[in-house]
Amino acid sequence: xxxxxxxSSVRGAASExxxxxSSIAAKFAAAYPGAxxxxxxxxxxxxxxxxxxxxxxxxTPAESRTAEQSARVALDDALIAEIQAADVVVIAxxxxxFGVPVQLKAWFDAIARAGVTFRYTxxxxxxxxxxxxxxxxxxxxxxxxxxxxxxxxxxxxLLNFLGMTDNTFVYSSGLAMGPEAAAKGQAEADAxxxxxx
Numbered sequence: 001x002x003x004x005x006x007x008s009s010v011r012g013a014a015s016e017x018x019x020x021x022s023s024i025a026a027k028f029a030a031a032y033p034g035a036x037x038x039x040x041x042x043x044x045x046x047x048x049x050x051x052x053x054x055x056x057x058x059x060t061p062a063e064s065r066t067a068e069q070s071a072r073v074a075l076d077d078a079l080i081a082e083i084q085a086a087d088v089v090v091i092a093x094x095x096x097x098f099g100v101p102v103q104l105k106a107w108f109d110a111i112a113r114a115g116v117t118f119r120y121t122x123x124x125x126x127x128x129x130x131x132x133x134x135x136x137x138x139x140x141x142x143x144x145x146x147x148x149x150x151x152x153x154x155x156x157x158l159l160n161f162l163g164m165t166d167n168t169f170v171y172s173s174g175l176a177m178g179p180e181a182a183a184k185g186q187a188e189a190d191a192x193x194x195x196x197x
Contacts, residue, residue: 001035003028004086008104009094009139010043016172016186018043020137021092023193024170028088031197038082042103048075049102050109058113076110083111088133089164091155095140098150108158117162127163134159134167135196137189141176168196 005025009015018041029035048054057069058076065073083089093100111117111129118127136155144150152169159167172189174181 001028001032001087002085003035003037003088003090004082005037005039005090005092006104006107007039007041007043007092008101008107009092010101010103011094012043015043015092015094016139016175016189017092017094017137020139020170020172020189020193021090021135023190024135024137024196025088025090027193027197028090038086040079040082040107042107043101046103047079047106047110048072049106076113079107079110080113080116083117083129083132086132089135091134091136093136093138093151093155095138095151100151100155112158112162125161127161127165130163130165132164132166134164136167136169137172138169139172139175139189141174143173143177143181143185170196 003025005021007015007018007021009017011018025037025039029037054072054076057065057072060069062070062073091104093104114120117129118125120126136152138151140151156167156169159165170189170192172185174185176182
């Protein structure tokens with residue numbers, strides 16, 4: 001089993017979303033002897049954002065690309081290869097200003113490639129990253145009811161679009177609402193992780 005862990009927090013060792021994601025990955029690794037965990041830390045090593053230069057490289061036929069364009073596309077290719085090889089994907093997605101960090105958005109932009117990880121059909125788009133179990137560990141300072149959560153619907157839409165429809169969210173909430181609320185949110189996240197496998 002290949003487990004891919006994507007950390008996107010810029011808080012390093014202090015990141016709650018990364019802590020929970022690591023717990024999920026470790027739990028699966030313990031349950032499946034021989035499992036391999038690959039960690040990509042986008043907070044420590046951000047992937048370049050999708051800009052005009054990158055878009056130009058992607059839309060240039062491979063045989064016509066400059067060395068610089070080929071190198072830029074290769075960066076995205078590496079992320080796509082990782083997600084294609086993964087059986088379990090664990091994403092640490094903290095909430096920054098009611099959305100995902102730019103580092104995580106850049107990752108989604110890199111792995112969403114028409115004809116590779118999704119395709120357009122006569123009946124609409126079809127995700128090609130099927131058969132993967134995805135866990136999203138999200139940490140947030142406040143508490144958001146399910147019908148007013150600004151982050152989860154967006155991340156779930158991206159995952160579903162790419163074919164990763166088996167996705168589960170684990171929440172650490174209330175982290176900025178005082179020590180008692182933070183401890184409660186962390187305990188709830190830990191209890192959710194304990195019940196996963």
